[in-house]
Amino acid sequence: MTDSSDLGVERTLVVLKPDAVTRGLAGRILTRFEDANLKIVGVKMKQMDADFARKHYFDLEERLGAEVYNSTAGFMQSNPVMAVVLEGVNAVTTVRKIIGATLPSEAAPGTVRGDFAHQTKASADVSGKAVMNLVHASGNVEEAKYEVNLWFGEDEQFDYETAAEKLAY
Ligand SMILES: Nc1ncnc2c1ncn2[C@@H]1O[C@@H]2COP(=O)(O)O[C@H]2[C@H]1O
Incomplete structure (x- = not known):
């Protein structure tokens, strides 16, 4: 069997933020990823708490300061989010x-x-308010590995062949 890493296949984390969920945009946003041949291999809703926000944005305070960290972490806890693992060739860059x-x-x-x-x-x-930008996505391959493992256990990620993959190969 071909090792999928040979083909540049990556997994990346996308989080549909509280504004996406409460505005009813989840379906339309996910369609964009599916249309780009990105495969959904994991999905869940979650109410983030302060501890989990710190783990997810572990370096944000150091990078952009306490004000950005506090507003972003607070916003992410304001309503449930939807987390998705997407798989595809160059998935990290494509999603960004x-x-x-x-x-x-x-x-x-x-x-x-x-x-x-x-x-x-x-x-x-x-200043002092979170940027309501609908979506979080892993910034690079290393970050993607950390974030996918933080949000999803092995048993919550799925391997399957899409209909398009069955036809193509
Ligand atoms: N220049 C900025 N001003 C305010 N917030 C920012 C800025 N840059 C990044 N952020 C926030 O920091 C977050 C880092 O990860 P996200 O992609 O979830 O979304 C980002 C924004 O919410």
């Missing part, structure tokens, strides 16, 4: 392209944030 720039005001049309996040008042980068 699909979601667009971190700040909705800078996200290009056609991206998730550019299409759905920029028009909300709270999406502006207002």
